[in-house]
Structures are given as structure tokens and as C-alpha cells.
Amino acid sequence: MIPFELSEPTSLAAAVKLLNPDDPTIRPIAGGTALMLMMKAGVFNPEKLISLRKIESKYSSISADASGLKIGAMTALGMLERSADVKKVTPLISRTLRTLSNVRVRNVATVGGALAHGDPHMDLPPVLMALGAVMTVVGPNGERKLPVEELFAGYYETVLEKNELIAEVHVPAQGTRKGAYFKVTTGSADDWPALGVAAVIEADGKTVKNARIVASAATDKATRLKATEALINGKTVTDALLKEAGEAAVAESEFIADVRGSVPYKRELMKVYVRRAINGALEGKDGLH
Numbered sequence: 615m616i617p618f619e620l621s622e623p624t625s626l627a628a629a630v631k632l633l634n635p636d637d638p639t640i641r642p643i644a645g646g647t648a649l650m651l652m653m654k655a656g657v658f659n660p661e662k663l664i665s666l667r668k669i670e671s672k673y674s675s676i677s678a679d680a681s682g683l684k685i686g687a688m689t690a691l692g693m694l695e696r697s698a699d700v701k702k703v704t705p706l707i708s709r710t711l712r713t714l715s716n717v718r719v720r721n722v723a724t725v726g727g728a729l730a731h732g733d734p735h736m737d738l739p740p741v742l743m744a745l746g747a748v749m750t751v752v753g754p755n756g757e758r759k760l761p762v763e764e765l766f767a768g769y770y771e772t773v774l775e776k777n778e779l780i781a782e783v784h785v786p787a788q789g790t791r792k793g794a795y796f797k798v799t800t801g802s803a804d805d806w807p808a809l810g811v812a813a814v815i816e817a818d819g820k821t822v823k824n825a826r827i828v829a830s831a832a833t834d835k836a837t838r839l840k841a842t843e844a845l846i847n848g849k850t851v852t853d854a855l856l857k858e859a860g861e862a863a864v865a866e867s868e869f870i871a872d873v874r875g876s877v878p879y880k881r882e883l884m885k886v887y888v889r890r891a892i893n894g895a896l897e898g899k900d901g902l903h
């Protein structure tokens with residue numbers, strides 16, 4: 615590893631000032647679980663890292679009100695997992711975290727890092743997208759709101775400027791919406807997924823009023839499956855409709871091959887697991903495979 619400079623600003627505003635929109639060798643570092651691996655592998659050689667560990671403590675906290683959750687970007691994934699507020703307001707997030715990597719990683723990795731890294735294999739982004747979460751992003755000209763579903767531009771690419779930081783994430787309360795996340799791994803349950811499918815559905819019995827379905831890991835970025843959503847919205851779920859939904863999801867997805875599976879394999883997974891995720895949401899059951 616080559617030497618680099620480390621700055622530890624004590625406010626988010628000061629951290630933003632230390633970033634340079636034109637210099638990709640200056641990067642923020644949160645938990646460091648992704649960045650350090652890239653540095654050890656020689657994929658990323660920073661000049662300077664801006665640590666976010668000492669910024670205001672409100673960015674490491676979770677609060678809940680009637681509208682939902684406010685989660686600071688520096689909140690560790692383990693805190694989300696154990697939070698009583700998260701369990702109550704968005705139970706789908708608590709359930710998802712149980713198999714997001716292992717406890718050591720979850721205790722260090724942060725919500726901001728899980729989003730900003732732009733890795734399509736992450737478990738949290740599809741779930742936050744399906745729930746309709748919106749981030750507050752801070753840059754030199756102030757703050758802007760950015761829905762998580764608009765964050766990803768491609769494989770490991772986001773729309774964030776190099777001098778912008780994710781400050782917080784607002785997650786609307788799950789309320790009466792039913793949700794499921796299906797993580798399909800080819801190794802242990804907490805391995806990286808070959809496919810992730812999140813479904814959050816407002817329903818009257820088996821009749822879908824409004825569905826948000828997001829696929830990740832098999833695709834180059836976490837992606838809302840809008841044609842599939844449109845297909846099931848307003849309809850009563852039957853085996854025939856679920857089969858059509860699986861086929862619609864395959865038709866609208868851009869697949870990638872990786873060490874966890876070829877494109878043909880992931881197409882077959884998508885067909886099956888979109889069906890299971892819709893059914894799982896309606897029945898309140900997640901799935902791990």
C-alpha cells in the first residue's frame with residue numbers, strides 16, 4: 615500500500631471543503647470496509663483520505679417519527695440491525711441486515727458507504743429503493759434531496775459529485791405496505807448475492823394496489839423493475855400472473871455475469887425469485903437461498 619495523508623475533520627461541512635471535484639485520489643472514508651480492500655488490492659491509490667468518523671454525532675444516529683426513519687450516513691449497519699425503531703418502522707430493513715455480510719463487517723460498515731460505493735451486489739440499496747428512501751446530499755453549494763433509486767449510474771458508478779457527501783437517508787415508514795427481500799447466494803447465506811430482489815407492496819388481500827420491485831446483483835446496478843410493477847399493479851395475484859411477472863422482469867433487466875453466475879443462470883434465477891419475492895411480500899415471508 616502506498617502512503618497517503620489522512621484528514622479527520624470534525625464537521626460534515628469541513629469534510630466537504632477538503633474534497634476536490636477534480637481529484638479522484640482524494641476520497642471520503644467512512645467504515646473503510648470497501649475502500650481498504652480496494653487499496654490493498656492496488657485498485658485505488660489515494661493521495662488523501664477524508665475520514666468522516668469525527669463529524670457531528672447526529673450523522674451516526676437513527677430517529678423515528680410518524681413519517682418514517684432518519685438515518686445518519688455514518689450509522690453502522692449493525693446499529694440499524696439492532697435498532698428497535700428500525701424493527702418497528704421498517705421491519706424489512708431489520709430482516710435484510712441479518713444476512714448482510716457478517717457481524718464484524720456490519721459493526722464497522724456504514725449506511726453512507728453501502729450506498730456511495732455503487733457496488734451492484736449490495737443488499738441494502740435495493741431494499742431502500744423499494745421502500746422509497748430519499749437521501750440528503752451535501753456539497754459546496756448546500757444540500758439536495760436525491761431518491762436512492764436515482765443514485766446509481768452504472769457498475770460501481772453513482773451520480774454523486776466527487777465533492778458531495780451523503781449526509782442522511784430518510785426512509786418512509788413501511789406502514790401497511792408488505793415487504794420481502796430475497797437474497798440468492800451461491801455460498802453461505804451471508805455471502806454476496808448472485809441476485810437480490812426486494813418487493814414492497816400495498817395490497818388488499820392478494821390484489822396489488824401499488825408495487826415497487828427492485829433487482830440487484832444480477833444487474834449492473836440496482837434497478838427498479840417498472841414494467842413488472844405495471845404488470846401486477848391493480849391485479850389479483852395468481853400463479854399465471856406470477857409467471858408473467860418473472861418473464862417481464864427478465865425482459866426488462868440488463869444482466870451481468872460474474873463469479874456467482876453466468877447471464878443464462880441469472881436470467882433463470884430472476885424468473886423464479888421475482889415470483890417468490892412478490893408472493894413472499896404478500897405473505898410476509900423473506901427468503902434466503
Ligand SMILES: Cc1cc2nc3c(=O)[nH]c(=O)nc-3n(C[C@H](O)[C@H](O)[C@H](O)COP(=O)(O)OP(=O)(O)OC[C@H]3O[C@@H](n4cnc5c(N)ncnc54)[C@H](O)[C@@H]3O)c2cc1C
Nearest residue numbers: 644645646647648649715723724726727728730736737780
Ligand atoms: C468480507 C465482506 C463481506 C461483505 N458482504 C456483503 C454482503 O453480503 N452484502 C452487502 O451488501 N455488502 C457486503 N459487504 C460490503 C459492505 O457492506 C461494504 O463494504 C460497506 O457497506 C461499505 O461501507 P463503509 O462505511 O465501510 O464504506 P467505505 O469503505 O468507507 O467507503 C466506500 C465508498 O463510499 C464512499 N463513501 C463512504 N461514505 C460516504 C458518504 N457519506 N458520502 C459519500 N461517499 C461516501 C467512499 O469514498 C468509498 O468510495 C461486504 C464487505 C466485506 C469486507
